[in-house]
Amino acid sequence: MSAILPQTKPQDKPTTASAAPATTPAPPQAAAPAKALRLTIDGREVEAYEGETVLDAARRAGRDIPTLCYHPAVGRIGSCRVCVVEIEGARTLPASCVTPVADGMVVHTNTPAVREARRTVLELLLAAHPHDCLKCERNGRCELQDLAMRLGIRNARFRREKVHSEPDASSAALVREPDKCVLCGRCVKVCNEVQAVGVLGFAYRGTRSCVTPMFEHGLAESKCVSCGQCAKVCPVGAISEKEEWERVLDAIADSDLHVVVQVAPAVRAAIGEEFGIPAGTAVTGKLATALHRLGFDAVFDTQFAADLTIMEEGHELLERIKSRGKLPLITSCSPGWVRFCETFFPDFLGNVSSCKSPQQMMGAVIKTYYARKAGVAPERVFSVSVMPCTAKKYEAARPEMNASGVRDVDVAITTRELARMIKAAGIDFANLPDGEFDAPLGISTGAGTIFGATGGVMEAALRTVSEVAAKKPAGKVEFAEVRGLEGIREATVDVGGQGVRIAVASGLANAARLLQRIREGKASYHFVEIMACPGGCVEGGGQPRSCDPEIAAKRAAALYAEDGHMKVRKSHENLAVRRLYDEFLGKPGSEVAHRLLHTTYRSAEEAAPATGARKEAI
Amino acid sequence: MAAAKTKEKRARLEVASRPGEGVGTCKCQGKTPDDRYGMLDEIIAKHKDTPGSLIPVLHEAQQLFGCLPEDLQSRIAKGLGVPESEVYGVATFYSLFSLRPKGKWTVNVCLGTACYVRGAAACLEAMKKELGVDIGGTSKDGLFTLQAVRCLGACALAPVVMIGETVFARVKPEDIPGILADYAATHSSEVAAS
Numbered sequence: 160m161s162a163i164l165p166q167t168k169p170q171d172k173p174t175t176a177s178a179a180p181a182t183t184p185a186p187p188q189a190a191a192p193a194k195a196l197r198l199t200i201d202g203r204e205v206e207a208y209e210g211e212t213v214l215d216a217a218r219r220a221g222r223d224i225p226t227l228c229y230h231p232a233v234g235r236i237g238s239c240r241v242c243v244v245e246i247e248g249a250r251t252l253p254a255s256c257v258t259p260v261a262d263g264m265v266v267h268t269n270t271p272a273v274r275e276a277r278r279t280v281l282e283l284l285l286a287a288h289p290h291d292c293l294k295c296e297r298n299g300r301c302e303l304q305d306l307a308m309r310l311g312i313r314n315a316r317f318r319r320e321k322v323h324s325e326p327d328a329s330s331a332a333l334v335r336e337p338d339k340c341v342l343c344g345r346c347v348k349v350c351n352e353v354q355a356v357g358v359l360g361f362a363y364r365g366t367r368s369c370v371t372p373m374f375e376h377g378l379a380e381s382k383c384v385s386c387g388q389c390a391k392v393c394p395v396g397a398i399s400e401k402e403e404w405e406r407v408l409d410a411i412a413d414s415d416l417h418v419v420v421q422v423a424p425a426v427r428a429a430i431g432e433e434f435g436i437p438a439g440t441a442v443t444g445k446l447a448t449a450l451h452r453l454g455f456d457a458v459f460d461t462q463f464a465a466d467l468t469i470m471e472e473g474h475e476l477l478e479r480i481k482s483r484g485k486l487p488l489i490t491s492c493s494p495g496w497v498r499f500c501e502t503f504f505p506d507f508l509g510n511v512s513s514c515k516s517p518q519q520m521m522g523a524v525i526k527t528y529y530a531r532k533a534g535v536a537p538e539r540v541f542s543v544s545v546m547p548c549t550a551k552k553y554e555a556a557r558p559e560m561n562a563s564g565v566r567d568v569d570v571a572i573t574t575r576e577l578a579r580m581i582k583a584a585g586i587d588f589a590n591l592p593d594g595e596f597d598a599p600l601g602i603s604t605g606a607g608t609i610f611g612a613t614g615g616v617m618e619a620a621l622r623t624v625s626e627v628a629a630k631k632p633a634g635k636v637e638f639a640e641v642r643g644l645e646g647i648r649e650a651t652v653d654v655g656g657q658g659v660r661i662a663v664a665s666g667l668a669n670a671a672r673l674l675q676r677i678r679e680g681k682a683s684y685h686f687v688e689i690m691a692c693p694g695g696c697v698e699g700g701g702q703p704r705s706c707d708p709e710i711a712a713k714r715a716a717a718l719y720a721e722d723g724h725m726k727v728r729k730s731h732e733n734l735a736v737r738r739l740y741d742e743f744l745g746k747p748g749s750e751v752a753h754r755l756l757h758t759t760y761r762s763a764e765e766a767a768p769a770t771g772a773r774k775e776a777i
Numbered sequence: 778m779a780a781a782k783t784k785e786k787r788a789r790l791e792v793a794s795r796p797g798e799g800v801g802t803c804k805c806q807g808k809t810p811d812d813r814y815g816m817l818d819e820i821i822a823k824h825k826d827t828p829g830s831l832i833p834v835l836h837e838a839q840q841l842f843g844c845l846p847e848d849l850q851s852r853i854a855k856g857l858g859v860p861e862s863e864v865y866g867v868a869t870f871y872s873l874f875s876l877r878p879k880g881k882w883t884v885n886v887c888l889g890t891a892c893y894v895r896g897a898a899a900c901l902e903a904m905k906k907e908l909g910v911d912i913g914g915t916s917k918d919g920l921f922t923l924q925a926v927r928c929l930g931a932c933a934l935a936p937v938v939m940i941g942e943t944v945f946a947r948v949k950p951e952d953i954p955g956i957l958a959d960y961a962a963t964h965s966s967e968v969a970a971s
Contacts, residue, residue, distance in 0.1 A: 350862070357860020362869040373865040374847050374876075382861070 198264035213255040213266055214242055222268050225277065225309055227284075227302060228343035229256040230392050231708035232693070233353070236344045240280045241306065244268045252276050278310050284341050286317035288395070295339070295396040300704070302394035303341060322367060329377030331556040332385035332401060332549040332700075340370055340397040346389035353693060355668035356499065358383045370397075382502050382763070386495035386667065386691045387549030387573075387700015400549045400701055404576040408583075410541040410569070411454045417535045418543060420450055421521045421600070423461040425547035425611030425696035426574045428717040432703045433578035434588040439713030441721045444593025447601075449581050450545075451594055457533070459600035461544065462607030464521035465619065467739070468492065469606060469730035471756055472514045473624045474747035476686055480659075485509045487662075487677070487684040490616050492516045494554035495691030495700075497760065499667050504674050505762030510687075513757040517610065518544050518551055519560055521600065522567030523755040528743045529600060530563075537565050544571045547611070547699035550691065562755045573701025602735035605636075605721070605728030612715035613665035613695035614641040614648065617688040621652055621661075622729045628655025636728050642719070644694055644711055647673050649684070660684045666693035813841055817849065821856035831859055831867055835874055844875045872924075880915040880922040882964070884908070884957075885939040889928030892936040896949070900936050901925060903950035907957060920961055 194209050200217050207216035212235065217224050228239040237257035244255045247265040252273060255266075267273065285307065292298050324337035342361070347370055350359040358372045358381045372381035390398040410418050431442040450458040476488050491497055491512040500507055515523070522544070526537040544551060548571075554560065555568040572580075581588050595601070606622050609615030618638045625633045640650035641661065646669035649662040662684045664673045670689045676682040692698045694711030697718065707713070722728060730736065744752045820837045824830035834853055839845055845868050854861040868874045886901045901912075908916040908923055915922045921940070931937045934946035938953075940960050948956070 347862070351860050357854075357862050360860065360862025360866040362866050364870050371865075373850065373861045 196260055196262040196264075198260055198262070198266060200266045201268055207260040209260070211260050213244060213246070213253075213258045213260055213264070216260050217244075217255060217266065217268055224255050224268050225306055226256060227306060227341070227394055228345060230345050230394075230706060232698070232710075233345045233348050233392050236348060238342065238344045239284070241277055243273060243276050243280070245270050245273055274310075278312065281306060281310055281312060282316055285312065285315050286319045288341060289338055290315070296399050296402065297396040301396065302706075319366075324369065327377045328401065329379035330383060330385060330401065330553070331379070332552040333378055333383070333387060333390055333398060334401050335378065335398050336396060337369055337371065338397075339395050341395055342368055342370065343394060344370075345392040345394065346370060346398055349388045349392055353666055353668055354384075354386055354388055354691070355503075355671045356382060356384055356386070359389060384495045384498040384502065384667070384691065385550040385553040385700075386499075388692060389700075390549060391698075391700050391702065391704055400573045400576065401552060402576060402579075403552070403570050404572050404580045406570050407543050407572060407580065410543070413541075415539060416541040417456050417533065417539050418454070418541045419457045419459060419525050419529070420455040420543045420545060421459045421461045421464070421518070421525070422446060422450065422545045422596075423518070423547055423551075423611065423696065424465065424608050424615075424718060425699060425702065425714065426545050426577070427721070428611060428697055428714040429547065429702045430574050430578055431589075432705065433575070434581075436589055438705065438707060438710055439717050441717040442588075443721065444595070445588060445591040447596050448591045448594030449586055449588055452586055452591075453580060453584055455543070457529075457597050457600075459521065459525070460596040460603050460607070461517050461521055461546075462603030462610065463600045463733070463735060464517035464524065465492075465607035465610040465616075466604055466730035466733040466736045467520050467524070467756070468514055468517050468610075468616075469619050469623050470736060470740070470747045471520075471752060472512050473620050473627060473730075475512055475514065476620065476624055477628060478748065480657075480685060487687045488512055489687045489689055492610065492616055493550070493689065493691045493696075494548070495550035496667065496670060496689045498550065498553065498763075499670065499691060501760055501766070502763040503671070505764070506678070507674055508760045508762060511760060513753075513759065515560075515756055515758050516551075516554060517607075518546060518571065519554065519567055519758070520756045522555070522560070523562040524600065524739065526563035526565060526567060527755060528739060532599075537563050542567065542569045544568050545574065545577045546571050547574050547696045547702045548692075549573060549700040551701070559758060574699075575701060575703060578703070599735040599738065602733065604730055604733045605723070605725035606730040607733075608718050608722045608725065611696040611718050612642075613644065613690050613693075614663045614688065615695060615718070616690075617641045617661055617663050617686065619730055620686070620688075621654070623731045625652070625654045626729065627731065628657070630655075641688075644715070646693065649682075659686060661686045661688075663688045665690040665695050667691055669693070814852075816841055817852065818856065821853060825857060831857060831864065832871075835864070835868055839874060844878045846876065878915070881920045882941045882960070883922045883924055885924050885926045885929065887927070887929045887931070887935070887937040887939070888925050889932065889935075891928075891932035895935040895947075897936040899950045900938060900948050900953065903953045904938070907953050921957065 196207050196209060198205055198207060198216065200220050200222055203220060205216050205220040214224055224242045224244065227241040228236040229242065235257050237254050240254055242255045243252040245267040246253055292304060327335040347359050347361060351357050359370055362369055362371050372378060387400060390400055410416050427441050427443040427446050430446060431440045432438050436442060447458055478484065479486055479488050487510055489510045489512065491514055494516060500511055522542050525542050526540050530537045530540050551571040555571040560567050606619035609618055618641050621638050622636060625635065638652065641648060641663050646666050647664045651658045651660050662673060664670045692700065697714035698711045727733060740746060817838055820834055824834050834857060835845060838849055838853060842849060850864045850868060851861060854864045868876065884904060886897060886904055888897050904923060905911060908921050910916055910923050912923055912925050929937050929939060931944060936948050938945045938948045945956055
């Protein structure tokens with residue numbers, strides 16, 4: 160029986176301890192809530208705990224009730240009614256995803272009445288959904304399609320003309336196609352509760368109900384931070400990344416262009432899932448081979464730039480502590496977080512590290528240092544990045560990101576888009592031999608690898624600053640206190656004999672809570688890491704979509720395992736980075752470094768006082 | 778008895794929609810926009826610490842401004858610390874709230890069952906023609922906003938049309954031009970007053 164005990168204490172709302180309940184690592188069995196209940200599901204006795212739902216208990220018992228609006232990273236919604244079950248004594252068919260278990264409950268998950276109800280619900284949903292699946296980005300990997308298949312839908316009895324809404328392609332990162340929306344509410348809940356951005360909401364009522372930003376504005380005019388969590392949890396093709404992989408193929412086909420690619424750490428921990436490789440497998444070698452086979456002229460690793468970030472950001476941290484500068488220093492690797500800060504917490508902009516994100520550092524280095532080394536004019540270099548993130552598209556498009564004199568990063572594609580490219584090219588990814596990234600910008604350390612998980616940037620920084628401050632090898636490599644998936648974690652670590660207070664937050668609602676505490680003087684730190692997505696980049700908005708509740712933990716574990724196997728695990732020991740300083744940048748914080756690797760921020764209001772479409776008073 | 782009941786129901790309806798006070802008539806009383814924004818901030822401050830106060834704030838804001846345009850909703854969202862999406866969701870969910878300016882008076886044509894079977898659809902068509910607008914629209918002169926409602930609780934008088942707080946009973950399509958003209962004439966002082 161212990162094998163089917165609940166793994167996590169179900170929570171309805173994200174809390175400080177965990178933004179997404181299901182991404183919390185399984186607590187030890189002993190810590191599980193004590194009171195066990197017994198219920199019968201399909202004739203089998205099942206043990207469950209108070210606070211669990213019928214769905215939780217049934218799935219653990221091997222009865223996979225179909226769901227649509229329920230998603231482990233989002234939590235309970237109870238809007239779609241696909242997961243209805245029969246409970247003896249109940250007047251109607253309750254939705255199992257929001258019905259708490261009770262002692263002695265007798266549940267039937269697969270009776271004629273249940274099947275009929277589920278099918279009718281689905282037919283009604285399909286009545287308002289376009290039937291042009293062949294042209295949809297989700298074709299073949301759509302939760303609505305899967306459900307229609309599973310429930311055996313063979314005819315559509317109902318047809319309703321929905322009020323047509325034009326797709327919204329205003330954002331650099333995301334595209335919304337409201338016609339495809341099934342009103343499940345996942346994106347609304349993620350945007351409001353998990354990310355505290357509050358752009359997407361339900362508007363109007365009845366048949367006019369829709370999900371939209373305020374006043375039907377495009378996402379570009381809204382306060383959207385481009386994190387893409389909505390696109391990651393959308394069950395259908397109503398929200399997805401702005402696809403740009405065709406542009407990459409065009410560039411590769413253009414013999415005038417020297418096409419360079421960089422890959423972020425979190426990509427290797429997840430892209431295998433798109434090819435049937437079990438979640439939690441790092442496929443670094445296959446990834447390098449696939450990129451070479453796609454025809455890129457040079458295959459680099461964003462982890463190199465992560466190491467470079469640590470050199471610059473570590474330098475900045477020590478400087479600020481020494482000169483009593485503005486503290487806490489807050490990391491700036493996550494463009495969704497940076498945009499969130501500019502939009503909702505502009506009073507903290509002085510705290511955000513002036514370092515560009517690794518993507519943009521790499522972009523600037525590729526079109527200057529590398530272009531010179533390779534003997535190619537920067538204008539002829541086409542720089543592509545593969546990111547677990549949709550906000551990286553927005554970041555690459557920010558007007559100031561042209562330190563090299565041209566666009567530093569020409570196209571940023573997501574992990575999902577790269578998988579599409581690999582499939583379209585007919586590459587049998589799962590059976591590829593392991594390859595390697597190209598020198599010099601493909602050389603990296605374990606510190607760069609863990610950038611992809613929440614706490615990773617902090618840990619990488621600590622590995623370096625603790626040694627630099629102590630002016631001798633500190634010996635300590637792993638900082639377990641900053642690892643984990645809780646939404647907010649804090650610790651005090653020893654840096655050169657000084658206790659440095661640190662905090663790590665992932666998920667923007669958690670970030671907001673942490674900043675609020677700092678603002679109110681209830682907490683103070685020297686160094687804070689914030690990542691926009693709950694769990695960090697491994698759960699970024701551009702990653703393969705998954706309904707596995709353990710997905711963030713599995714992907715993070717893959718990165719930590721990679722790190723553990725690396726010979727060099729500290730950024731300042733990266734010889735290629737040292738060479739870059741010797742040959743080109745001088746030293747961390749130098750004038751050249753500042754010009755290429757650092758940036759400035761502006762509050763959203765200052766940058767665009769009353770956005771164009773935001774009308775003035777009546 | 779039936780009349781009393783109707784009256785009671787109407788009274789309740791009036792509380793719910795406050796015709797002439799909520800959407801119909803603007804309470805700005807000639808105040809400049811700046812004054813009204815200050816008043817809005819006071820309204821927000823008054824409700825800020827009460828959970829679930831979004832609807833009352835929207836209601837008072839609409840009384841003040843006559844409708845709820847975007848800048849007001851943004852200000853309310855910021856002031857109350859609620860996401861803009863939530864404010865917009867509530868403002869569009871309830872038909873009481875209006876995003877666009879409304880006319881001086883609201884015309885409610887009842888399309889409830891009793892009114893409908895006694896010819897309300899034809900009255901509505903006549904009303905649309907006379908005002909030159911569709912449901913939800915406001916006549917060019919800014920006087921009348923046309924709404925269709927379900928049941929006003931005055932079924933014995935079907936078909937019923939309400940303008941402001943006045944109920945017109947057993948309306949025929951051909952009466953409509955006269956009803957509108959009379960109403961505008963007898964209530965014109967209201968226009969002058971505000």
